[in-house]
Amino acid sequence: MSTDYLILGARLLGEEPADLVLRDGVIASLGADTAHPRDGVELVTVDADGLLALPGLVDLHTHLREPGREDTETVLTGSRAAAAGGFTAVHAMANTTPVADTAGVVEQVHRLGIDAGYVDVRPVGAVSVGLEGTRLAELGAMASSAAGVRVFSDDGHCVDDPVLMRRALEYVKSFDGVIAQHAQEPRLTVGAQMHEGVVSAELGLAGWPAVAEESIIARDILLAEHVGSRLHVCHLSTAGSVDIVRWAKARGIDVTAEVTPHHLLLTDEQARSYDPRYKVNPPLRTAEDVEAVRAGLADGTIDVVATDHAPHAAEDKDCEWPAGAFGMTGLETALPVVQATMVETGRLTWADVARVLSTTPARIGRVSGQGRPVAVGEPANLTLVDPAARRRVEPAAQVTRSRNTPFAGTELPGRVVATFLRGRATVYDGAPVAHEEVNA
Template sequence: MTDVLGDVVLTGVRVLGRPPSDVELRDGRITAIRAAGASGAPVAGVTGTGLVMLPALVDLHTHLREPGDEEAETIASGTRAAAAGGYSDVFAMANCNPVTDSPERVRHVAEIAARTASCRVHPVGAITLGLAGRDLAPLATMAHAGARLFSDDGRCVDDPAVLQAALHASRRAGTVIAQHAQCGSLAAHGQINAGQAADRTGLPPWPATAEETIVARDVVLAGATGGRLHVCHVSTAGTVELLRWAKQRGWPVTAEVTPHHLLLTDEQAAAGDTVHKVNPPLRTAADVAALRAALLDGTIDVVATDHAPHPARRKAAGWCDAPFGMLGLETALAVVAEVLGEDGEPDWALIADAMSHRPARIGGIDSTAGRPLAEGEPATFTLVDPKADWLVDPDRHHSLSTNTPFARFRFRHRVVATVVEGRVTADPHGLLATATGSRRSSA
């Protein structure tokens, strides 16, 4: 059941944080954007006064866990979390059980999503069969089945010859190779950032070099092959320097950073709560500063959540036995706006670029997602209350899991509604209820 917006005017909304506008929506499209009050007469409609309107968000890195680990998350629950977090589109990582490594399995994920999802789901294809890092999966036929992004995420494609072959194949198919950069032998059994965090806790260290050596190698391969490389969850200042170097050469490289790597440090991890155990690990304050600067100057293209649900009982194992990963979809916008708005109002246009326009372009879905907010475009947007001042309560999340590091954090900005092509996918406070009453459809 989805509520469809009737013809309606949203009054007083701040499109990308600009001065208030009245936004007219009709038949699932934006039909007019006028300065608020421009007509002189009061406008009938739904009041959006003070709310910021952004293009609905696009996540290049989501673990929905279905098929195979429906205790942690399902496509239904994960996409409800996505819609609540402002997302219209998520890319569902391939490390399911079975692994998404054939065209049949790409179609299978898409079919479950068609029946159960609250946002659009784009299956990510595995780079190698079974994520084993040896034999290439059938990238061309999976692309034909709808996969646009390929990744062994959760694992690194360790063998440079395999990654090179994948980049060649992706160049031919016009797709993207997303690498989880983690040198197996350097990361070894690492559990926490090398340096003070490892020294203090006595846990096995996970050095920055485990990420940086792979990124250095991979950007060279992208340059040599012309295949498009996307670097997942950048976590170190050294990786930022490598990306800057590769981009200066014009190599086809893009990169993402997670909200948690923009806000949290290894000091929090060293306190020992497994909710802070994540791959790659939380790094130092100097790394966090470099990641923020890289997002601001475009060296890092996008924010992606790496939403990684795990049941509480698994996270309750001791540090070394608990799985890596944390939730992200329902708090991403609040965290990013907090990070970028430390000294006042965040740059909403930059947030729209990093969380909607650019990920849609990288993922090859920009004909329908991450569109500009303009007349004639689809009514696909999210509304953000910049003065919400809300407390994160994982028990009220839509995700089946509760492993968020932001529990009990207080954030200023909160997503209050998400609309995809005129269909209301999240509206927890009933803001848009009066605009949907007349036109309900089952979807």
């Protein structure tokens, strides 16, 4: 039996309360209660007093680890964690085993996403064969496949060869694709462990200088301008990068940029613990950089927040810092961190949050039916959030298969109460709906 939902008194984008009816996968009505029970259809009423209604969140940068590292995450567990975080679509990064550099692999990931049923899983295609940075993968085949890939990235590796980067930028124009660059000059970051600065000097950990990110961003922006292509900058992390992107936008260059929740909140001071839980690439930067990326997100220089959710096995974090893996989980803490750092500081409204976590990432990824306005006739992709809740992050209580959250023990605001994907609840009463029901 299908289900209609009557949501009572949710504040749309944090503004005025309204009642919503979700029926046949779309928002059927908006305003005062207008739901009528239909024959053979269950009508569930949700009391949303005090809750926000946001469009379902869209992540441009997620590592789902399948195929290859199903011990740390699968498309099913990762997309369920995404739903728990309020997402209705995620982009699955290409650095799997095998690499998502063929139509076959992206279709497999796409199919696994449909089977999971929690969010729209949009595979990202590798730019180069095997992420090796030498020759282009079959970008056109991935674009034309059932997965309909539009975002291409060698994430984890930088496309550092300027000729390969130029060709990739040019080539994807024919199918309106975008190159999402992991900006890291490899020679400047050999063996790099953490941000290069005062803290690395003291700790004796090899430095990852800001210039290694900024120089690639600057080069790519000029390349994108030269060939008239679209460029997306992954996980921008430094004050200098914000300045460069701001300059590019003022010049009218078609560049977009993302920042991660962890770069909005944490600094390189965390490395003093030598706990690899805080080891991530690009590394946590200084307090000045944190302020700069917040300002950049507030003024629109940075277009989106993307999680860079990177699950890792316990043994890859319970070790010496240099032996530890780069990356941290983020799907379930993204919205709380944005609330804490941007909304509660008065720098973004909830409507802005919808823009940076839903509308714009959907537009960059060319994801149809996602990131749409909360309006009658639109796909019923929504998340209901209790902004007054405060919770301490408990790794073991998270939905993701991995435990490597840098926020363990931190109290963060906000709680996702329900998430709807085309009118079906994927999260209800604050917990993911069982797979059999989601996939029914």
